[in-house]
Amino acid sequence: MIATVATVVAGSIAAAVVLMGVSYVWAPGGAAGFGIPDVPVEDRAFRSWSRVKGNRDIGTGLLLLVVLVGGPPQLLGAAMIVAAVMPACDAVTVARAGGPPAAAYGVHAATAAVMVAVGLVLLGA
Numbered sequence: 001m002i003a004t005v006a007t008v009v010a011g012s013i014a015a016a017v018v019l020m021g022v023s024y025v026w027a028p029g030g031a032a033g034f035g036i037p038d039v040p041v042e043d044r045a046f047r048s049w050s051r052v053k054g055n056r057d058i059g060t061g062l063l064l065l066v067v068l069v070g071g072p073p074q075l076l077g078a079a080m081i082v083a084a085v086m087p088a089c090d091a092v093t094v095a096r097a098g099g100p101p102a103a104a105y106g107v108h109a110a111t112a113a114v115m116v117a118v119g120l121v122l123l124g125a
Contacts, residue, residue, distance in 0.1 A: 003073055003122060003124075007076070010118050010119075013080075014062075018057070018058055021053075021057030021060075021061060022054065024057065025051050034099075034103070035090075035094035035103025056086070060083055063079070064076070067079045073125035074122060077118070077122025078119065078123065081123075083115060084115035087111040091112065
């Protein structure tokens with residue numbers, strides 16, 4: 001039962017990551033919500049980096065969805081734990097840029113923690 005809940009949470013995270021990635025590629029000005037303060041959303045270089053982040057998110061989310069559909073729960077668990085490195089690094093990036101703690105810890109670090117917890121449950125499935 002708990003593995004089923006963990007699988008649903010993993011799928012939801014993967015789908016959300018794809019959708020966030022699409023939003024960063026489609027409308028990079030909205031990426032200011034990432035948590036880095038004083039982002040010049042009209043700046044061409046920023047918009048390019050926003051698209052890079054979006055592409056990374058799309059690829060990561062799709063990879064997790066492929067593993068969810070085609071692999072055993074243990075493989076999905078391992079993939080979730082490894083993929084948690086990205087939001088953990090995002091938390092550090094936002095914190096070091098002087099971004100709001102709510103974004104650094106409440107969004108990015110919390111996402112990483114949930115991904116690791118879900119991964120550990122699936123590893124034990």
